[in-house]
Structure formats: C-alpha cells, structure tokens
Amino acid sequence: MKKTIKILKKKFKNYNPKIKEECGVFGISNNEDASTLTALGLHALQHRGQEGCGIVSFDGKKYHSEKRFGLVGDNFNKEKVLKSLPGNYAIGHNRYSTTGGTTLRNIQPFFADTNTGGIGVSHNGNLTNAITLRRKLVEDGAIFYTTSDTETIVQLIARSKRVKTIDKIIDALFQIQGGYALVMLTQNTLIGVRDPFGIRPLVIGKLNNSYVFASETCALDIIGAKYIRDVENGEIVSVQDDKLVSIKPFPVKKIRPCVFEYIYFSRPDSLLNGKCAYEYRKNFGAELAKENSLKADLVVPVPDSGNAAAIGFSQLTKIPFDLGLIRNHYVGRTFIEPAQKIRSLGVKLKLNANKSTIKNKIIVLVDDSLVRGTTSHKIVKMLYDAGAKEVHVRIACPEIKYPDFYGVDTPTKKELLAANMNNNQICEYINAKSLNFLSIEGLYKAMGFENRNKTYPQLTDHYFTGDYPVKLIDKLGDNKVTQLSLLSTASNN
Secondary structure: OOHHHHHHHHOOOOOOOEEEEOOEEEEEOOOOOOOHHHHHHHOOHHOOOOEEEEEEOOOOEEEEEEEEOOOHHHHHOOOOOOOHHOOOOOEEEEOOOOOOOOHHOOOEEEEEEOOOEEEEEEEEEEEHHHHHHHHHHHHHOOOOOOOHHHHHHHHHHHOOOOOOOHHHHHHHOOOEEEEEEEEEEOOOOOEEEOOOOOOOOOOOEEOOOOEEOOOOOHHHHHHHOOOEEEOOOOEEEEEEOOOEEOOOOOOOOOOOOOOOHHHOOOOOOEOOOEEHHHHHHHHHHHHHHOOOOOOEEEEEEOOOOOOOHHHHHHHOOOEEEEEEEOOOOOOOOOHHHHHHHOOOOOOHHHHHEEHHOOOOOOOOOOOEEOOOOOHHHHHHHHHOOOOEEEEEEEEEOOOOOOOOOOOOOOOOOOOOOHHHOOOOHHHHHHHOOEEOOOOOOEHHHHOOOOOOOOEEEEEEEHHHHOOOOOOOOOOOOOOOOOHHHHHHHHOOO
C-alpha cells in the first residue's frame, strides 16, 4: 500500500488537482451600451474561465470583434477598446479550454460569414461527437482554422442548405451531441440555446427593453438586469428588438443540469432552481455533518470553495468555525504555470496556515471536492506542521470516480483518486486522521430531492455514478488528451 501511495504521489506531483471551471457566455440585445455591459457581464463570470476573453458586436451594418488572452478587467477596461465594438447587440465569452489549445484563434466568440449573413457564436460546453463530425466535414471539403469543437458548430451552420438562419441553426443542432449552452448573434438578432438535457446552464434577464443571456444570474446582477427565467432544456430563444420567441425543436426530455454547478462552478450568489448556490453548499455541509459526526475543536474550510459547506457543518454540529487557512487572492495561473521551481511551491503559493488559530486543536477540514488528492495531502501536512493535533477531512460531495465529457475539465479515470482507491486508502494517501465523503443520497437530500432516482429533475451526476445522459460518440479510450490531439490533427487526416 505504501508503495502504491508513493507512486501516485509522484504521478500527480505537477497536476492541477482541482476540477477546472467551464466557460462563461453572455449576450445582450437592443442596447446602446451593449459592449460595455457585455464586458461587465463577463467580469462577473470570470470564475468560469481565465485563459482568454472576447466580444463580438453588431452595429446594424458590420460586425466587430476583439479577442484577448487573460482576464476581462485587464483587456476590456479602456474606453478605446470598447469604442472599437460599436452597436446595440453584443455577445461575449470567457474561455477555459476543455478541447483545443491555448491560442488566440481558439478564443471565442467565433464569427463566420454565411450566405444568409454573418453569425457570431459563444459556446459553453463540449460536444461528444466533435471529432466524428469534424472528420466528415473535412472529407467534404471544410477548412478548419481552430482546434476548438465550437468551430464544428459554426461549420455546420454555414454549410446547411436551409434558407433561413434560424433553420440553419436548428439543422446544425440536430447533428451535434453533448452538453452545451450557446449564445449567438446574427443581424440584429440574439439567440440563446441550451442542450436537450439542460446540462450546461443559461439564463434570461431583462434590462429595460434589452434581453440578456448569461451563464449565471450574477452576470445579470452586475448590470442591473432582472432575472426572468432559465432557457429551458432543448429550447432555442430568439430575440429581435424587444420581442422574445421560443422554439422547441427537440423531443421532450427530462432536464438534467450539471450537479457541479451546485457544488462548485456557479458563483455562490448565483441562483440555481430558485435558490443561491451558497445555500445549497451550506446544506451539503450540514448533511455531511449528520452523516459524519465527531468531536473536534474547530471547523476549518479550504478557502474559498469550502467556505459555505464548512459553515453548514459548523452550524449543525456547534463546533466553532474559524479560518485556519488564509488564502492569497493575488496568485493567478500565469504566475503558477511557467516554472518548475514555482510549481514546486504548490499550495503554499495560495494558502498558508493560521498558526495561532489551529495550534494544538483537533481540526475538521472541509472542502467541496477531492479529485487527485494532491492539494488535500499538502494542506493536511501544512496544518500538522503548524501544530494541529488532529486533522479530520470531510468532503462535501461524493467520491468522484468518472471523468466528464460535457465541458468540464476533469482528469481521466486513471487519475481520479476515488476511482483507484477505497476510503481508507485515500485517507492514508492524504495523511488525515479520518476521511468521509457526503453520500450521493445525502447530496440529493440536501438539495431537497429525497429520492434521486425518482425525483424530477435528476441532475447530471455521472462524476459519481457513471450515468452519462449523452452517449460519447468519439472513441477516446481512457485518455481525454486524445480528444485534444485528434481535434488538432483531424484536418490533416
């Protein structure tokens, strides 16, 4: 066992241990400040992607586009940049890549001229048949300029034989599979689309006479827009001037939104099914405490993702909550990634133990999830080095045993700790005194769903169960990197 642990620690040494955020999309119609409001909306959605950002606007005659590496606030904070994006319609995108490399050409929104006019596309999600479609398109003469699966959607729309743009979009949607939320811009028309299972989120808001599409309600709040409703699963919503039209071309399916929106992805102040994500996360912590009671001196969160669950755990057990770990909020990916010497510092770049608080204390360490275990191992060691008497780890979601193919950057099954070890082995691996996960029954109970198999709606919870709502058409084996390499080479085959 010790040999196995040693091998895994070496294997996972330089991996980023957290599940990565998805992309964020935003769009607004009929507003003279469309680009500025789009930049603000993207700023609110920054947690969903930090690699790059972009905006496409339409001024009634021409489309305008700006794409940049890095954060929204570093790129769309100057009047000169926003003036280069005139028009009353705009869409935007924050990128975190799940397919395609980190190059400027892969930053969205994508734009293309078709025989019925231009179209811009922002996409959050991932297609499970992107490689298959791409190969067929290339065989038919298509030329791809990016390694993103989103371009497949653009190509399908452009090559459709339908006459009207909306019919071209429907034609394309019937050919793609996966989890997706799309915000598209054609001539003075804003379009929002959600996949048939509603795996990826998309909401509708209104600001005076302007309609807004966004990945989360926090993007509506920042511009003062009122939340109207979610785009329904399998729904296409078209907005022209101040008119909203709903089209439902797909066969009706039960909605199955991604469970990780509730656990981790969505900003705590965003609404999910009528309640803030923060409240769900507190409930996860409370339910975790019911399932795993123990005597301790302090409940300590792994900031910031574990904060709400730790508060819920503390409130139910009456064990005091305190910040035993202090987070450095000024560490970005651009600082962490480049050099091995910097990477080797690991968790210490982001977190430091609050020594006077935790010394000689029995600690309950609460986090939202455990993926590869490398961060948990380092944090537990950090707490013991700072004088903690005991460290008991509690995870506010079930064991993650299966990878994702719908737009979330999870590791392969070989790299997921819970897919390769039982609870006792993981506990030994991270060197904790004890370890417990929230049960899947407890997860659904905390959300108000007493029976996950019968209650409508059931969430997309394949991370824990292996129950994938959309079949994976592209054959990737157990190595998700294959998808990236095939996308980048498919045009050459």
